[in-house]
Amino acid sequence: MLRLGVDVGGTFIKAGVVDENYTILHKVSVPTEGDAGYEDLVRNIARAGELAAREAGFDLKEFSSAGIGIPGLLNPKTGVVVLAPNLSGGWRDVPFRETIQKLLPVPVYVGNDANCAVVGETLAGAAKGNENVVMLTLGTGVGGGVITDGKLFVGGRGLGAELGHMVLQMEGAPCACGLNGCLEAYCSVTALVKQTRRAMELDLRSAMHEYAKEAGLVDGRTAFECSKRGDKAAMFVVENYCRYLANGIGSLVTTFRPDVVLIGGGLSNQREYLMDKLNALLPRYVFAADVIGVPPILRATLGNDAGTIGAAYLDQV
Amino acid sequence: MLRLGVDVGGTFIKAGVVDENYTILHKVSVPTEGDAGYEDLVRNIARAGELAAREAGFDLKEFSSAGIGIPGLLNPKTGVVVLAPNLSGGWRDVPFRETIQKLLPVPVYVGNDANCAVVGETLAGAAKGNENVVMLTLGTGVGGGVITDGKLFVGGRGLGAELGHMVLQMEGAPCACGLNGCLEAYCSVTALVKQTRRAMELDLRSAMHEYAKEAGLVDGRTAFECSKRGDKAAMFVVENYCRYLANGIGSLVTTFRPDVVLIGGGLSNQREYLMDKLNALLPRYVFAADVIGVPPILRATLGNDAGTIGAAYLDQV
Numbered sequence: 001m002l003r004l005g006v007d008v009g010g011t012f013i014k015a016g017v018v019d020e021n022y023t024i025l026h027k028v029s030v031p032t033e034g035d036a037g038y039e040d041l042v043r044n045i046a047r048a049g050e051l052a053a054r055e056a057g058f059d060l061k062e063f064s065s066a067g068i069g070i071p072g073l074l075n076p077k078t079g080v081v082v083l084a085p086n087l088s089g090g091w092r093d094v095p096f097r098e099t100i101q102k103l104l105p106v107p108v109y110v111g112n113d114a115n116c117a118v119v120g121e122t123l124a125g126a127a128k129g130n131e132n133v134v135m136l137t138l139g140t141g142v143g144g145g146v147i148t149d150g151k152l153f154v155g156g157r158g159l160g161a162e163l164g165h166m167v168l169q170m171e172g173a174p175c176a177c178g179l180n181g182c183l184e185a186y187c188s189v190t191a192l193v194k195q196t197r198r199a200m201e202l203d204l205r206s207a208m209h210e211y212a213k214e215a216g217l218v219d220g221r222t223a224f225e226c227s228k229r230g231d232k233a234a235m236f237v238v239e240n241y242c243r244y245l246a247n248g249i250g251s252l253v254t255t256f257r258p259d260v261v262l263i264g265g266g267l268s269n270q271r272e273y274l275m276d277k278l279n280a281l282l283p284r285y286v287f288a289a290d291v292i293g294v295p296p297i298l299r300a301t302l303g304n305d306a307g308t309i310g311a312a313y314l315d316q317v
Numbered sequence: 318m319l320r321l322g323v324d325v326g327g328t329f330i331k332a333g334v335v336d337e338n339y340t341i342l343h344k345v346s347v348p349t350e351g352d353a354g355y356e357d358l359v360r361n362i363a364r365a366g367e368l369a370a371r372e373a374g375f376d377l378k379e380f381s382s383a384g385i386g387i388p389g390l391l392n393p394k395t396g397v398v399v400l401a402p403n404l405s406g407g408w409r410d411v412p413f414r415e416t417i418q419k420l421l422p423v424p425v426y427v428g429n430d431a432n433c434a435v436v437g438e439t440l441a442g443a444a445k446g447n448e449n450v451v452m453l454t455l456g457t458g459v460g461g462g463v464i465t466d467g468k469l470f471v472g473g474r475g476l477g478a479e480l481g482h483m484v485l486q487m488e489g490a491p492c493a494c495g496l497n498g499c500l501e502a503y504c505s506v507t508a509l510v511k512q513t514r515r516a517m518e519l520d521l522r523s524a525m526h527e528y529a530k531e532a533g534l535v536d537g538r539t540a541f542e543c544s545k546r547g548d549k550a551a552m553f554v555v556e557n558y559c560r561y562l563a564n565g566i567g568s569l570v571t572t573f574r575p576d577v578v579l580i581g582g583g584l585s586n587q588r589e590y591l592m593d594k595l596n597a598l599l600p601r602y603v604f605a606a607d608v609i610g611v612p613p614i615l616r617a618t619l620g621n622d623a624g625t626i627g628a629a630y631l632d633q634v
Contacts, residue, residue, distance in 0.1 A: 073605060073609070082608060083608050092608070131473070132472070132473030148472060148473065148477075155449070155465060155572065155573045155574040156465065156466075156574035156575055157449075157574055158574075159574045159605075159609055160465075160571070160572055160573045160574035162571050162605075163572070165568075166483070167484070167485060167564055167567065168484060168487050169486060169487045170485050170486050170489075170561065172487075177604055179567075179604060181564075182604075186487075243488075244487065247487045247498075250496075251482075251483045251484040254477070254479050254482045255477055255478065255479070255483055255572065256472045256473065256477050257472040257473035257474055257477035258473055284496075285496065286496075287482035287499075288399075288476075288479075291399060291400050291409070292390070292399060292400075292476055
């Protein structure tokens with residue numbers, strides 16, 4: 001049977017037709033239209049799904065189910081989105097599944113976008129074949145998802161597993177969420193850029209100044225690329241960033257004991273350069289690592305498709 | 318049907334006959350004999366169970382199951398205890414369930430002691446009727462247990478949920494486990510005593526000196542009792558300790574979204590004095606607290622019986 005997977009982002013809605021081998025047969029991407037009202041945005045999401053099916057030559061009625069990943073806090077059981085600040089003026093306590101179910105002819109399942117990503121990677125990507133997986137998506141923020149005993153772990157009312165907002169440094173750096181010291185406040189790309197700027201201010205001769213000038217901005221690449229070329233200030237930034245991240249991952253391993261940890265998002269493009277450092281650091285930050293060992297940290301491999309595939313299979317986890 | 322629950326500690330083995338209303342009909346406590354070899358200690362555990370049944374007027378054969386809580390890392394599925402440093406010279410990778418199953422006439426289940434405590438409190442104690450519970454036991458160390466969706470959460474291979482060793486302060490205070498900055502390194506009674514001593518060294522006129530002299534020692538009560546009497550240095554210790562603990566609990570709430578958080582162990586004897594402070598602080602440390610709210614922090618009510626009752630019902634969670 002075919003399944004529909006939809007990944008709703010702040011900018012684009014991506015919808016894909018997914019087969020039973022977890023392959024995306026066809027996908028479409030349409031603008032989210034962030035200023036549309038709730039009802040209009042829900043209609044856009046439904047239409048994106050219908051479009052994907054039609055373009056692939058199918059009728060949605062032939063599908064076994066549709067899964068939709070939303071960037072926000074939601075309860076998968078009730079289908080209520082409690083908070084999605086990036087969707088059309090901010091969704092709050094909207095009965096999303098109920099609303100969209102009226103527009104689609106197949107059973108609809110909903111999930112958090114980071115949770116969809118870990119489902120996709122576990123079924124078809126870098127964590128394939130594992131029963132226990134933790135995934136962090138490092139981007140503007142830090143998203144997280146957990147598979148435990150083959151099931152998606154979502155916490156009470158589906159509102160847990162907000163791994164980006166676990167504490168890393170009590171009373172530490174301010175986080176966009178309003179708390180202090182969250183993992184996200186140290187390990188997001190946004191945080192890395194702040195750390196990069198700070199080091200550049202300290203070292204006016206750092207190669208990062210030249211690199212940023214050529215690139216036209218300071219971004220998540222600045223410190224990493226200059227570190228590869230041996231720039232001391234950049235190496236300092238990368239070393240510290242990797243320690244923060246390894247410490248956060250260590251705490252997640254202590255809590256969830258995954259068989260594998262995945263890193264997704266923009267920063268995962270640093271590939272072995274990042275993964276090797278993290279894997280070398282991890283044992284320092286895991287409880288009883290000498291007795292139980294530590295899981296490998298791997299790069300997620302499906303990119304944006306993870307969310308689409310995972311959404312399509314939400315009913316299975 | 319009756320069930321046997323056994324709580325194995327470093328000093329005593331407590332065994333209880335538990336009925337279907339979660340009532341302990343009879344219990345016995347025998348010395349663990351920490352210097353006995355593995356086989357001897359397992360025999361002691363089995364005998365404690367038989368003794369409890371016999372003294373209550375039953376034959377173990379009439380029981381539906383036996384559950385045994387162990388202070389260590391173990392895999393409930395395989396029954397292998399990976400690490401239990403406080404049992405007879407340190408157990409490591411012992412096939413505990415297999416060994417004890419040969420000595421007992423009913424199916425045996427095994428669990429971590431802190432996990433048994435949260436099961437007991439959820440079935441019959443302070444968290445009764447809740448589907449999502451986090452419990453911290455504050456003693457020499459910090460033990461933790463999680464119930465999610467009515468099931469015991471144990472992580473991959475049963476080795477997760479080591480809540481005392483989640484990070485609270487990256488590169489922070491050294492922990493007995495060898496890591497730095499663990500929740501336990503700030504929130505155990507051992508940590509509180511260190512914090513108390515430090516404040517006493519700073520304030521030679523603090524009432525804590527007199528209190529400790531009369532008590533004959535500095536312990537987990539010193540700062541709390543003197544804080545209640547208005548001693549500034551003691552209030553400072555208690556205020557900081559509560560912030561550490563509330564921050565740790567906040568991170569656990571963000572991760573697990575429990576309906577209720579329980580505090581057990583010696584420090585829970587501070588009752589409302591501690592719980593009121595923690596409940597007041599908690600919203601500061603929970604992700605999206607203004608939208609989702611925060612759970613109440615309550616004192617565990619079953620004391621040592623929680624472990625026995627929970628062990629007896631390990632097969633049900």
